[in-house]
């Protein structure tokens with residue numbers, strides 16, 4: 271026992287020093303955020319993060335501790351990014367759905383300290399950002415199994431006042447939830463959204479559970495919590511379990527291990543004059559004349575400037591039958607880094623009928639950042 275107490279006393283002393291150093295680091299981070307607000311530079315700077323990690327892990331003398339310190343620094347910088355986003359935003363992020371829905375989870379991971387604003391529809395999220403009720407909007411854009419969320423792309427097309435300032439991939443992990451005290455053996459019925467049930471079908475079948483389709487996963491969790499019956503469970507996320515006071519009875523029961531939803535973050539800030547960093551993404555919306563070879567000319571021009579095209583999508587133009595607009599996502603090459611998108615836009619004016627910069631952003635994956643998410 272004495273050893274435990276001694277060790278804890280040492281931890282307390284170290285924590286006291288670390289608290290001071292944390293405040294000092296975050297004050298410096300706030301200055302970085304202010305400078306980024308002025309220059310328009312993105313919060314996430316992967317090159318700087320790599321340098322910070324390399325320089326500092328080299329200082330660790332005990333080799334066995336290096337990977338842990340690496341992880342510690344990653345977490346510290348994730349906290350720093352979250353704080354910067356909070357300082358840069360006015361602290362309100364809008365999403366569509368109820369608390370605990372995947373869009374809410376994505377929004378909380380991107381803006382963990384912001385006020386979360388629930389909206390009824392995707393159009394309402396656009397409206398909230400457009401009118402300044404929210405600084406940011408978080409919307410699903412694509413799912414690795416279900417495909418494009420075309421309605422969101424159409425809304426982006428219809429809102430030239432807004433731009434995309436971030437793209438985040440959220441791996442979808444479905445857990446089986448029950449009320450406190452419930453057990454896997456005592457469960458009889460499982461409720462959830464149709465898609466979550468079908469993704470988890472082999473697991474649910476193997477346990478012989480009866481299934482009931484619900485409007486969405488978060489609502490199913492709320493229902494189970496309010497019902498208070500240990501025989502009824504829900505398929506939803508672990509974050510949703512925490513929101514509704516449920517416990518996780520089985521983790522990761524969805525069979526499709528590679529189910530990821532891509533979210534876009536929208537804002538009113540324009541990106542035309544922001545210098546683009548190497549590896550950053552540039553999204554454009556354009557239309558071309560209905561003539562042979564026009565689309566090829568645009569693609570050729572993009573390629574000749576050294577931009578790698580990561581994605582291209584086409585959608586019917588609103589109110590014009592059988593004509594289309596295009597969305598492209600490009601990766602900024604080293605030779606174009608440090609400049610704004612003005613040259614690219616200028617060069618595309620000739621082959622395009624219309625061209626618009628949708629945004630300049632980093633493409634990040636939303637890992638389960640323990641301690642940051644909830």
Ligand SMILES: O=C(O)C(=O)C[C@]1(C(=O)O)C=C[C@@H](O)C=C1
Pocket residue numbers: 299302313314315316318319322346347350351354
């Ligand atoms: O140096 C910066 O540009 C920062 O924003 C600070 C910091 C950090 O906390 O060290 C945070 C985010 C960036 O991705 C890189 C580093």
